[in-house]
Amino acid sequence: MPTSLYIHWPFCPYRCSFCPFVALAGQDQFMQPYHDALCTEIASKSTQEKIESIFIGGGTPSTYPPKLLLDMFGILNMSYQKSPECEITIEVNPGTLTAEHVSAWKQVGINRISLGVQSLSDTTLLLLNRHHTRADVERALELLAGSFSSVSIDLMIGLPGSTMQQWKETLRTVVTWPIQHLSIYFLTLHNKTPFVYQLKSGVDKALRPTSQGMNISMYRWAADFLATVGFERYEVSNFAKKGYQSSHNKAYWDRKRYYGFGLGACSFDGQVRTRNHANLSCYFDAITSGKEPIEFSEQLTLLQHVSERIMLSLRQAHGVDLQSIFVEVSPQSVLMLTDLATQLCRSGLALMQDERLVLTSRGYALEHEISVRLVQCIAKCTKNCTSICRSENATNDQSDLGQNGECHVL
Secondary structure (H helix, E strand, C coil): CCCEEEEEECEECCCCCCCCCCCEECCHHHHHHHHHHHHHHHHHCCCCCEEEEEEEEECCHHHCCHHHHHHHHHHHHHHCEEEEEEEEEEEECHHHCCHHHHHHHHHHCCCEEEEEEECCCHHHHHHCCCCCCHHHHHHHHHHHHCCCCCEEEEEEECCCCCCHHHHHHHHHHHCCCCCCEEEEEECCCCCCCHHHHHHHHCCCHHHCCCCHHHHHHHHHHHHHHHHHCCCEEEECCEEECCCCCCHHHHHHHCCCCEEEECCCCEEECCCEEEEECCCHHHHHHHHHCCCCCEEEEEECCHHHHHHHHHHHHHCECCCEEHHHHHCCCCHHHHHHHHHHHHHHHHCCCEEEECCEEEECHHHHCCHHHHHHHHHHHHHCCCCCCCCCCCHHHCCCCCCCECCCCCECCC
16 A cells, blocks of 8 residues: 555646646636545545655645645545654745645644745746745745744756856855755756747747756755755755655655545556546546546556666665666676666766665766666667656756767766
């Protein structure tokens, strides 16, 4: 049975220009019927298995009306047994936070906040169609400080107009705030987003993101600086003070089982991955007819299992156990993986620790490219393999792939 739950609240007061996620902007009239359908789905998969983490994402979950949120947690508590240490996180937009929200979150047992800051520049936030300001962030932190001891913030690298000096000032500021966790993501250019449309049109030159070289320099400086002030990098994009690593994120990276509820949510039972309907009408129709709202289901192949283990383990500080990979792949793949691992170590991008391939600071900045190269060692020796190295599925956009998928890291 699953050890983690993901709950999707898709509603947003507006849509950020770079956002590719399942989100409904300006459609608050569907909140009540969506809430009702969500609760029905949650109750339908009731289990007594202990839940280790719950994550409420979006969308903008901080727009979930407190009364409805209390109702949803009532259903949740009747349907699932939470472990005593269960981590319960909600994503928060700084501009939507109120004292009423804080009170409701405490009442239902939410114990971790993920605050979407992205930038401290009001000009940059406006370019991204983010309607909050730096002042909103500071007000939000004041509201949260007395009620939550685990607060994480998100920042982005590669934003238009960013400079190294501005980036350094941002990090020096945020580490003085009452936060225990920091996620740093690279701006990813997703097709069919307003940001990419505007960028391609060339209408606004101010939208041009920073260069890959600048992004890597910003990332490496951030990792070095954060280490000096007590934020340990435990995954390529995530830094935490001791005892504040995200249990829910680690469940994903360690490929543990989880249920996803709501629009476009994914589930994984260790063998099969499913994805719910991303269309609201289709989701409603399935729930109303008593069916599971699944749009896509996939039984993972051995190649996919091994490849995901490589890519998700390499993101983490403990790296990938190559010996456990070798026993599941062909002798030719073992030779190719061994040769590539040797090259990575000689190039200063990785090192071997107790038979685990671990990225160095330089290697972390090129994590996606290195993962792709390692997976290609397996894929080249496997017939009829599906594409598992799609760059659009990467968490961050650090890739420098050629026309034929060749990766230039060595």
